[in-house]
Amino acid sequence: MPSRAAVDGPDVPAWTDAPRGGHAPPRGDRRFWRHLRRNRIAVGSLVVLGGLSLVCAVAPLIAPYDFDAIDLAAIREPPTAEHWLGTDDLGRDLLTRMLYGGRISILIGLVAASLGTGLGSLLGAVAGYYGGRVEEVLMRFTDVMYSIPTLPLLIVLAAIAPGGAGSIALTIGALSWMGPARIVRGEVLRIRALEYIEAARALGLGSGRIIARHVLPNVVGPIVVAGTLTVGEAIIVESSLSFLGLGVQPPTPTWGNMLMDAQSTMATAPWLSIFPGFAILVVVLAVNFLGDGLRDAVDPRSGS
Numbered sequence: 001m002p003s004r005a006a007v008d009g010p011d012v013p014a015w016t017d018a019p020r021g022g023h024a025p026p027r028g029d030r031r032f033w034r035h036l037r038r039n040r041i042a043v044g045s046l047v048v049l050g051g052l053s054l055v056c057a058v059a060p061l062i063a064p065y066d067f068d069a070i071d072l073a074a075i076r077e078p079p080t081a082e083h084w085l086g087t088d089d090l091g092r093d094l095l096t097r098m099l100y101g102g103r104i105s106i107l108i109g110l111v112a113a114s115l116g117t118g119l120g121s122l123l124g125a126v127a128g129y130y131g132g133r134v135e136e137v138l139m140r141f142t143d144v145m146y147s148i149p150t151l152p153l154l155i156v157l158a159a160i161a162p163g164g165a166g167s168i169a170l171t172i173g174a175l176s177w178m179g180p181a182r183i184v185r186g187e188v189l190r191i192r193a194l195e196y197i198e199a200a201r202a203l204g205l206g207s208g209r210i211i212a213r214h215v216l217p218n219v220v221g222p223i224v225v226a227g228t229l230t231v232g233e234a235i236i237v238e239s240s241l242s243f244l245g246l247g248v249q250p251p252t253p254t255w256g257n258m259l260m261d262a263q264s265t266m267a268t269a270p271w272l273s274i275f276p277g278f279a280i281l282v283v284v285l286a287v288n289f290l291g292d293g294l295r296d297a298v299d300p301r302s303g304s
Contacts, residue, residue, distance in 0.1 A: 035297040042293020045286035052283060056102035065093040067100040068251045076269045086271045088261060098275060101253035105235055106283065108169040108254075112234035115173030117227040120180030125211050125219075127181070128188025139185065142178050150175055154237065158246040165248050168241065172234045180226040187219040221298040228291025232284040239280055255280050 036042060055062070071091035079086045085094040127138040157171050191197065192215070200210050216223075235255075241247035242256025243263075250257055255276040262272035 032297050036293055039293040039296060041289050042297075045289040045293070048282065049286040049290060052102060052279075052286075053106055056099050056106060059096075059099035059103055063093075063096040063099050065096045067097050067253055068092065069096075076265065076272075078269075079271060085275050086269070088258075088272055089265065094272065094275060097253040097258060098255070098279060101255045101258055101276065102279060102283075104165050104248055104252065104254045105238060105256065105280070108165055108172065108238045108248075109231045109235040109283075109287075111166075111169035112173035112176060112238075113227050113230035115170065116176030116230050116234075117180045117223060119173075120177035120182075120226070121184045121216070121219075121223050123177065124181040124184030124186075125188050125216055128185040129192050129207065129211055129215060131189075131192075135185070138181075142181050145175075146178050151237070151240065154241060155244065155246055158241050165252075165254075168238055168247055169234075172237050176230050176234060176237075180223065180230065183222045183226050184219055187222050188215055191215055191218055221295045224298055225291045225295045228287050228294065232287045235280060235284055235287075 059067075069092060071087065074083065074087050074091040075089060077083055077087045077091075083093050083095065085098060088094055088097070123138055123142070127135040154171060154175060158168065197210065197214060200214055238247055238254065239256030239259065242254050243260045245257075245260060247256050248254045250261070258276040259273055262269070262276070266273050
């Protein structure tokens with residue numbers, strides 16, 4: 001019968017390189033940060049994303065105006081020293097609304113991605129580990145969900161549910177688990193055939209413990225990538241719903257409903273659409289670049 005040491009070793013994810021004799025290699029967290037620092041694009045994306053999130057989070061403290069403060073004497077003013085990004089159709093300061101809108105848009109992306117990635121990872125791990133009828137049922141259900149056009153379904157659900165940020169985030173998250181489920185299931189199918197999984201079974205460890213302690217820690221890389229991609233997708237989906245008037249409802253600003261408000265003035269007041277659109281572009285690109293960097297740092301072999 002295999003020793004417990006043969007099983008407990010793989011508790012540490014593959015990227016930590018647990019000691020195999022001789023001098024211990026650098027700790028896993030040090031290796032992680034060293035690999036991440038080498039990826040300048042990922043580090044820059046982390047700085048940009050962290051900076052934007054921080055600035056938006058403290059918007060009530062630094063915003064020069066209230067986000068719903070109307071000034072009919074300053075309607076559609078271009079960027080000036082008083083209004084750095086200009087004003088909108090009601091004379092509201094665009095910079096202030098950008099800051100407050102970023103809080104909602106980024107928060108919706110994070111909550112939706114956490115929900116979708118968590119649910120997808122759990123279902124994918126269960127399907128890949130148990131196989132057989134369990135895998136067949138779960139993956140056929142995943143295929144059915146994939147066959148349903150997501151945006152039209154979201155439009156229907158958003159029209160039924162109240163247009164609050166919480167309900168929008170939950171709705172997007174509940175419909176974004178299929179991709180992570182397939183990714184995790186594929187990795188688990190590979191991992192479950194490895195020797196240490198067989199050793200864990202021989203020692204009598206339960207399936208739940210094996211999945212939690214020996215399987216999921218070794219699919220961190222794909223989960224991280226899936227999660228970061230889902231953040232960007234969730235922000236785009238929220239912006240699309242808000243652009244259609246089915247997302248977070250005014251006067252609460254999001255980058256999406258700011259674009260909706262600006263669609264009739266794109267030719268005469270282009271700054272109203274340029275700045276929110278550019279913010280969405282920057283955040284989505286930063287999240288995707290950061291996801292690639294995290295994947296390579298978690299599992300350096302994936303970048304080779």
